[in-house]
Amino acid sequence: MSMLVFGRSGQVGSALAKLAQGARFLGRDAADLANPSACAAAILEARPSVVINAAAYTAVDRAEEDEALAQTINGEAPGEMARACAELDIPFLHISTDYVFDGSGDRPWSATDPTAPVNAYGRSKAAGEAAVRAAGGRHAILRTxxxxxATGSNFVTTMLRLSESRDALNIVEDQIGGPTPALAIAEALLEMAGSMVRGRGGGTYHFAGAPATSWKGFAEAIFVAADRQVSVTGIPTKDYPTPAKRPLNSRLDCSALETDFGIRPPDWRAALDDVVKELT
Known part of the structure; x- marks a missing residue:
């Protein structure tokens, strides 16, 4: 199976690079998602047996002022990639996000629930999903x-950095979701890619860590794993204003992924121990 992966330096791309060493990876220097037609051309030239898009515009707050670029990278580029894959009749796997939902209620979101993003980043990712589906080829959209x-900037690396100079933090406690290890996402994508090359599976799926927790609960677990004495006080989202509105309910129903591919949600607590050990 010849695999082409867009994105190598991000969290999931880095994990894929460790696991799929025979794959060809295209970074921004070789395939800039701000130029969607060039991404499609790279696929048509390489003619792989499967494509994974692990690249994206992920600056959630900056997207509020830069929505046009976010739409190009997260919306138009995946659509062009998917059309190229449809032309070659090969599977296309694309990573999306819980931010396509409005965060209302408290039940886990199903993959078939209607989307209603509340920020520019979410709108750009929803546009990408729609473009991938409209391409008409074999595809899998994996929302996480x-x-x-241990790579790049994320909540774990931020909390560990803050704990070096702070012994007390206020952390949002009314946003609930599933922390998801990048390594588990990479493993899931590779399993899905292999199955889809063999003609099995496809559609929209959810993949998130279990059990669900708050940012406050996640922070507390990080400090326990790192053996750092930091007092965590829970605060509501309204007391931590950000340029982009965040969904309160990011719980994801992952049952469809288990049904079609046999992939179960990962226990983020076990993965957290490994990440913290690597970082400390």
């Missing part, structure tokens, strides 16, 4: 949430 790893 609260990604963490």
């Amino acid at each position: 949430s609260w990604v963490f790893s």
